[in-house]
Amino acid sequence: MKSEVENKPRVVIVTGASRGIGKAITEAFIANGDFVAMVSENKDELQAAAASLSKPENVLVLDGDLAIDDFVDEIVEVTYSKWGKIDVLINNAAWRTIETLNTISRENWEKTLKICLTSPVFLSKLAAKKMASGREGGVIVHLSSVMAERAGGSSPAYIAAKGALLSLTYEMAALYGPSGIRVVAVCPGNVTTAMSSNFKDTEGIDVSQSLVDEMEDMTPLQRSASPEEIANGVFWLASDNASFVNGTSLVIDGGFAHNFNSYKNKKLQFPNEF
Template sequence: MEELDRFRPRVIIITGASRGIGRAVAQKFACKGDFIALVADQKDELEESAALIKNADNYLLLHGDLADDDFLKQVVDDTLAKWGRIDVLVNNAAWRTLETLRTISLENWEKTLKICLTAPVFLSKLVAANMEKNGSKGVIIHISSIMADRAGGTSPAYVASKGALLSITYEMAALYGPSGIRVIAICPGNVHTRMSQDFTDSEGENISEGLVGDMENLTPLQRSATPEEIANGVFWLSSEEASFVTGTSLVIDGGFTHNFSSYKNKHSQFPKEF
């Protein structure tokens, strides 16, 4: 396998780069000297992310709607116009509503799938075509979720899209593997981001602290992740240290997925041990 020269900056496209995980991923790559195309629909927050990257020559701001097919092509074209290649794509952007299948509208369903599934797939298609054309041993990383396997009944379109994103990871890895392109998914557990702070009850009162607390009580490490911890996983998967990793997912959830019962319940059973 052709060795990647880490003295040569790589070119990274990151969607949802205006805050949370996307911003942390951008900072991680930028501090290593890589070139970053920051993609998001919130212009002011996108500029805030860019301000954290000290060298203005090392980033490109791409503000637009990922539900717009023309914008997907613009992201690839503008990145290539500036740096001439793409080495890594991180599909991180997400959108969702909190409601059950009983009440979700077709509009909310389709918007969620468009941003969380269709946009990542077709942006990946455009990027992979360029990687193959240039003989690049590129990497595509999808940010899925443990909710792909641990549904709660309260966000059907989001759960469906994250599950499908895992399946398309395997499909794309099988297709593009012979070209040397690796495709991997990351499944975070709860992460301290804005998306984990918008839970409300039937009266509209914010109940995020209680819900997050319950999840953390089910997590062996007894806390949520920071965006930087997810970014560390993204960076490792993109590196040569993970050169034989493709067609799979990395779960970063503090042990939540494979734990049975809350630590509150464990303590009631075995107070001297938990």
């Protein structure tokens, strides 16, 4: 049952909102009657996503590059100016290259950290000031990853950023908690999105399905998550039903992180049990 506070429309900022997890998160808040500032670099994709929502009139479209400091500042100021408050910030946007530390360029390293780490940090800083100025506090949710603690050796800047987001979740929770602001992280496992389907080998051949198959065989539920399943977790964390959840992370990975070996290997040992 929703509390009286939860029934009040909230103002939410969602980065990376034009597709995948970000779009699903946006849809969850819009369906609840909330107002959402949708942020993405791809203007056409963002506008199409906003138009497809059940209440497009509850949406503010903000297109721009999160690697640009002025745009990060603009997101918070324009949202606050339009609706007079900010209740929830969802740091979902991500960018990364698939390459090892042996080959990554300084440019790719810095761009990944700028989008996946620096922009969430300063969006949080700016949003927290607005949240603290109100009476009801707020919620900041960082989208980290199970890869923050289970690295694969092929995306060093992304791994570094996602690990740092976990540490900063604890730091921000300690700082902003007395102001009534909760800070939490979500660590998804494999999710069916564009980012999980762009893996190529050295000859340019798409090997995404092979990697997905391997991840799913390591996952007790034997499948990938849908964006909506991650969005459901984010929505719950941002609700009053999670009002004492702070300074921690919610792993949504179908059991992947704590499983020891693949089900292919389990079946070799116990063919009648797995």
